[in-house]
Amino acid sequence: MADSATRTPRRRSGPRLSLEPLRSRDYRLLFVAESVSVFGDAFHAVALPWLVYQVGGGARELGLLVAVYGLCRLATTPLGGILADRVGPWHVMLVSDLGRLVFTAAIAVVAVAGDPDLVLIGALVVGTGLGAGLFQPAAYAITPRLLPADQLAAGNALHSTAGFAAGLVGPGVAGLLVVALSPGVAFGVDALTFAVSAVCLGAIGMHHRRVAPVARPADGAPPPPRSTFWQLLRGSPLLRTVLAVTAAANLTVGGMIRVGLPSLASADLAAGAGGFGGLLAAFTGGSLAGGFFTAGLARLRRRGATAMLSGLVMAAAVALVPFAGYAGAVVALAVAGVASTVTNVLIITVVQQHTAAHLLGRVMSAILFAALGLFPLSGVAAGLVVDAYGSGVLFLATAATLGAAFSVGLSRRALREG
Structure with a gap:
């Protein structure tokens, strides 16, 4: 038996914050893309009520727009998963970001340019809701491709941490911007966050963009049929x-x-x-x-x-x-x-x-x-x-x-x- 003076000290087994996933370049890009996008969502949530009130709407109209956004996001969530499996999650995320960039920028333009119609605002909000539903299933589907299995839990936890941090900071910053400038400017910042997210996604390595590969047997036989x-x-x-x-x-x-x-x-x-x-x-x-x-x-x-x-x-x-x-x-x-x-x-x-x-x-x-x-x-x-x-x-x-x-x-x- 080894003497106590020569024993190897035991490692502490308690939980410690792991930033290991951030060493992966492609994961860092995904992390920044999602974090910036969630931060921008706070601007949408704060600016929309003030824009509705600014153009003469009330709680009923605001409630209707919020409900429509939620229903559209819910409706496209299954589609986001299907498309992520069929064309690859990277493509779905990029299309979602670019689509929300266009719709959110349009809201900013009509808000700054004059007195927008509530129906037009509602139509543009529908577009942002549809895009939001596509994004998240694809983000969950691509994460295991970017990290080894032993870092996956830490990667998911870092995503969650960034989301809640943005949820804490974003509304306050958005509120100050709405008060100091206008809801239209806040929507412009929201659109900018989608642009930043799209740029980050565009820099992810080509080998992570493809559809999930089909596993082939070592003997060269045809691959078994995929389960549904x-x-x-x-x-x-x-x-x-x-x-x-x-x-x-x-x-x-x-x-x-x-x-x-x-x-x-x-x-x-x-x-x-x-x-x-x-x-x-x-x-x-x-x-x-x-x-x-x-x-x-x-x-x-x-x-x-x-x-x-x-x-x-x-x-x-x-x-x-x-x-x-x-x-x-x-x-x-x-x-x-x-x-x-x-x-x-x-x-x-x-x-x-x-x-x-x-x-x-x-x-x-x-x-x-x-x-x-x-x-x-x-x-x-x-x-x-x-x-x-x-x-x-x-x-x-x-x-x-x-x-x-x-x-x-x-x-x-x-x-x-x-």
Whole structure:
């Protein structure tokens, strides 16, 4: 046995932030493209209400435009996955960026040039929504091509971190620009971000732009027939479980954030608009911290089980929010945000690593559709629950739904051992 003085010191096994994926030139380009694009989305979200009000519209018209944008994004999400598999995710992302560049620049031009018609603004918003739905499934599908398997979780976590950071900083910068100049100028900045994103995508290496290659047997025989998405769905307990858990979890979370949290801040905590902003910032800041934390879990083996356990932590934190007072609610929401990002990043990584390359776009679009498709129902249901029983019951119902969904996921071997 070796003497204690000559033993090799053990490496610390705790999670540490991994920036290893950023050493890859093509991943860096994708990282910048997505980060700049998300930053620009904040300008769209802030500038659109002020533009609608500027041209004489009101809350009804704004609500209609927001709903149309969301429905268009949802409608093209499956198409984005199909096209990513058939023509390659790089082409889909580039077309999406260029299309949104054109439509957003057009909004900026008509806003600055004069008194635009709301119908024209709505038509251009439709174009941006359609492009947004195409982009994200392709982005998830191309990431595994740019990174080795042991860096994939860190890469996904860095994407998430950049997105939440842009979500924290972007609205404030956009608001200052709208106040100081005009909504049209803010839309111009948004268009510029799509141009920057397209330039970054254009610089990605040619070998990453092609459709997923067909694996050929070593003996030169014809390649076996590729499985279809529906064959994969029927034969993969992992995918079925992930889709079910994703849909169940998102059935209540969207309504809790958009409807329950404002009600809790104003009616139960008497914190007003400023207090609501603090609660929302706590969840978003926690989500940002969760991205940094997950980027340090590169050597984690049982990602599926960890994701489900993290989801159960989120459920427990959500249940505490309405009973902990304002300071306690801030802490609980921050914990929920961390757990939410850990769960999302790890689940995405597990699915990416267990899906054939030629189906990855469609699988990612199916997961995104499961996450986004129930959002309108979530908002309506949350409003009904809050009106009838109060925001506290909504938070408890959300916690119960999350707890049930992630408990089912943890009980499924295919996901637990992923």
